[in-house]
Amino acid sequence: MKNPIRQWLNEYVGIPVVVLLRGWVLNRLIANTPLPWLRDAYYRRVCGIKIGKGSAIWQGAQFTGDKLNEIEIGDHCAISFNSFWVAGAAITIRDDVVTGHFVEFYTSDHDPDDPAFTRRNAPIVIEDHVWIGSRAIILKGVTVGRGAVVAAGSVVTRNVEPFTIVGGNPAKPIRKRGTTEFTYHHDGAPLFG
Numbered sequence: 202m203k204n205p206i207r208q209w210l211n212e213y214v215g216i217p218v219v220v221l222l223r224g225w226v227l228n229r230l231i232a233n234t235p236l237p238w239l240r241d242a243y244y245r246r247v248c249g250i251k252i253g254k255g256s257a258i259w260q261g262a263q264f265t266g267d268k269l270n271e272i273e274i275g276d277h278c279a280i281s282f283n284s285f286w287v288a289g290a291a292i293t294i295r296d297d298v299v300t301g302h303f304v305e306f307y308t309s310d311h312d313p314d315d316p317a318f319t320r321r322n323a324p325i326v327i328e329d330h331v332w333i334g335s336r337a338i339i340l341k342g343v344t345v346g347r348g349a350v351v352a353a354g355s356v357v358t359r360n361v362e363p364f365t366i367v368g369g370n371p372a373k374p375i376r377k378r379g380t381t382e383f384t385y386h387h388d389g390a391p392l393f394g
């Protein structure tokens with residue numbers, strides 16, 4: 202039989218504290234602090250998000266899902282304002298990735314044909330030197346190949362080939378990127394960003 206005191210503590214103390222930390226503290230307080238180092242420390246130490254050197258998640262990021270500790274961001278990535286992360290499975294962002302504002306990653310959805318509305322989770326991978334335009338949505342199970350570009354406002358439902366520019370809803374190839382060699386690196390967030 203379960204220990205009733207432990208059960209009570211879990212229900213009335215543990216769960217509310219976790220909800221407070223994960224909900225309000227993470228997505229309201231930390232998200233909107235203009236101190237990038239404080240956000241970075243909270244994301245790394247409390248949420249277990251791995252963030253490489255020179256990379257920054259700018260203000261306004263929102264997180265849900267139970268796999269925040271499986272979010273991994275490589276080196277020199279700029280995740281710009283108001284990103285949205287549904288982490289029911291791993292989200293891997295490799296090196297030198299740049300995103301515009303309001304980019305959304307959804308590793309999870311529900312089976313629309315299942316009477317029980319079962320949750321489905323699949324990882325997302327964004328390879329090196331990808332540029333994701335503002336307000337793009339990346340759905341579960343998608344890999345965006347090295348050097349690809351996702352045009353602003355696109356909904357990416359299928360894998361994107363390397364060095365390919367895709368756009369639209371659902372995102373379709375527009376053309377190949379004009380180069381496969383890149384010299385740019387990003388470092389940190391803008392001042393008070």
Ligand SMILES: CC(C)(COP(=O)(O)OP(=O)(O)OC[C@H]1O[C@@H](n2cnc3c(N)ncnc32)[C@H](O)[C@@H]1OP(=O)(O)O)[C@@H](O)C(=O)NCCC(=O)NCCS
Nearest residue numbers: 300301302333334335350351352353354355366368369375
């Ligand atoms: C993809 C992008 C880089 C344009 O690339 P480009 O090839 O130089 O653009 P072009 O204007 O020559 O457009 C090429 C084709 O793609 C289409 N296209 C461009 N942007 C598109 C978009 N966001 N969604 C769907 N299709 C798009 C154009 O209509 C055009 O189609 P057509 O050949 O049938 O006329 C640009 O449209 C974009 O989305 N930029 C991101 C902006 C942003 O998020 N900025 C934030 C800063 S990080």
